[in-house]
């Protein structure tokens with residue numbers, strides 16, 4: 001494994017996406033001793049607020065708060081993300097360098113087209129990264145074994161496959177990482193897939209985090225979806241009460 005190798009890699013369209021959708025899970029994984037990484041696919045240069053330079057500085061600060069081992073930017077065009085062969089090759093090479101065991105992607109539906117494309121592009125690039133004859137021989141082929149879709153803020157009629165339980169401290173650090181993006185979120189009441197309710201954005205993220213926590217009878221949580229079925233070996237010890 002290279003120095004930059006990670007156990008868990010989150011890929012998202014814009015700097016600040018992973019903080020909103022799976023920041024608490026990344027904090028928790030790092031605390032559990034796993035090496036965590038993020039690839040932001042674009043530099044967010046089309047954002048209404050701030051600038052690409054400012055967002056890069058904010059992303060670096062947030063990476064420290066999340067305890068990431070590595071945070072890279074693929075430099076693809078913001079608001080013009082495509083799942084084409086050139087972008088798959090670029091991302092597959094980055095995945096081969098980082099050699100993640102688990103990949104976290106955005107959910108494959110979204111109001112921002114970049115979010116939808118990031119989900120497809122990430123999954124396809126990860127598959128191709130595992131083909132020995134795809135692309136240059138170095139870095140060597142590598143395929144993550146698990147793909148999780150971050151489901152936070154989605155309204156689609158799909159239940160999360162599971163919710164990651166977050167302790168108070170994990171959620172506090174998620175919020176701290178989100179607040180690093182002051183240029184995007186200070187004074188804001190909506191972002192990405194989060195529709196406005198009149199609450200300040202930070203409060204809205206907390207409300208949603210508490211809602212997902214309530215689904216597993218805990219204070220805070222982050223929801224995920226997997227295409228494959230979760231295996232259970234002991235039905236007597238299954239968590240989350242039914243009655």
Ligand SMILES: [Zn+2]
Nearest residue numbers: 013014017192
């Ligand atoms: Zn985004």
